[in-house]
Amino acid sequence: MIRVAVVGASGRMGLCLIKAAELAEKTTLSAAISRSASGKDAGDLAGIGTLDISISDALEKVLDQFDVLIDFTRPEPSMDYIELCRKAGKKIVIGTTGYTDAQKMQIAAAAKDIAIVIAPNMSVGVNVCFKLLKDMAKTLGDGFDVEIVELHHNKKKDSPSGTAVRMGEIVADALDRDYNQVANYHREGMCGERTSEEIGMQTVRGGDIVGEHTVYFIGMGERIELTHRAMSRDMFARGAVRAAGWLGGKKAGLYDMQDVLGLK
Numbered sequence: 001m002i003r004v005a006v007v008g009a010s011g012r013m014g015l016c017l018i019k020a021a022e023l024a025e026k027t028t029l030s031a032a033i034s035r036s037a038s039g040k041d042a043g044d045l046a047g048i049g050t051l052d053i054s055i056s057d058a059l060e061k062v063l064d065q066f067d068v069l070i071d072f073t074r075p076e077p078s079m080d081y082i083e084l085c086r087k088a089g090k091k092i093v094i095g096t097t098g099y100t101d102a103q104k105m106q107i108a109a110a111a112k113d114i115a116i117v118i119a120p121n122m123s124v125g126v127n128v129c130f131k132l133l134k135d136m137a138k139t140l141g142d143g144f145d146v147e148i149v150e151l152h153h154n155k156k157k158d159s160p161s162g163t164a165v166r167m168g169e170i171v172a173d174a175l176d177r178d179y180n181q182v183a184n185y186h187r188e189g190m191c192g193e194r195t196s197e198e199i200g201m202q203t204v205r206g207g208d209i210v211g212e213h214t215v216y217f218i219g220m221g222e223r224i225e226l227t228h229r230a231m232s233r234d235m236f237a238r239g240a241v242r243a244a245g246w247l248g249g250k251k252a253g254l255y256d257m258q259d260v261l262g263l264k
Ligand SMILES: NC(=O)c1ccc[n+]([C@@H]2O[C@H](COP(=O)([O-])OP(=O)(O)OC[C@H]3O[C@@H](n4cnc5c(N)ncnc54)[C@H](OP(=O)(O)O)[C@@H]3O)[C@@H](O)[C@H]2O)c1
Pocket: 007, 008, 009, 010, 011, 012, 013, 014, 033, 034, 035, 036, 037, 072, 073, 074, 076, 077, 094, 095, 096, 097, 098, 119, 120, 121, 122, 123, 236
């Protein structure tokens, strides 16, 4: 059994992760960390009955109690958790999104010492979409305009979503473009005609939408739309826990869900 700890235990994803880690076959929840729910029982907090796991207020205090940490929090605290795991030789699954390029480089550096799975979207379906997108972009080529639209709940902090950015990067790579040069996040007023290279990135925020992503390939006289709709957060949590089970036997390195699912 892989012993899993969850940081940000009281968050929307934290609660799903407690449940998923406890219910999965290869893993068991052994620790939970929260700023706002310390002292409570992790199982009671997640609504799955008492687990006799008292939530800690600091990762430092439970470093000897787990094999793999799962982090779905915010970039800033996450960087501290990654550093603590690196020093303690602990593996980590990172679902947090919104890192800066500098933070991404620090994560890659930490992966020289410990095994890390990082993915902006842990859903199996989205990762299959990533694979399909590469093939679609390569086959359709430059004759199709690409636009990406994502929808999320009104509490989401970062825009566009990490998943939408990853989709844009995959399409840009497949078309030999530099995503940072061709991503267009803003159209307003007399902004001119669309260039053939740009990838439009649009966001919609509202209500309780868990997450929807559509990539449009728009050609002359035809249009292809690849859409993924997330109905609940539980499948992200199941994907993260699957990654934790997979990571248990891995050496230091930077992995993603394509590695976990054997899609590479
Ligand atoms: N990769 C994926 O598949 C995937 C799927 C869904 C969401 N996400 C990402 O996961 C992250 C969390 O999403 P969420 O919807 O669960 O957010 P959330 O409900 O706001 O929960 C985040 C939790 O992180 C902890 N936290 C926040 N700020 C902190 C700070 N400054 N220091 C320490 N802890 C802090 C808090 O937990 P405590 O108070 O308990 O410490 C908070 O409840 C976001 O980046 C989101 O984009 C990724």
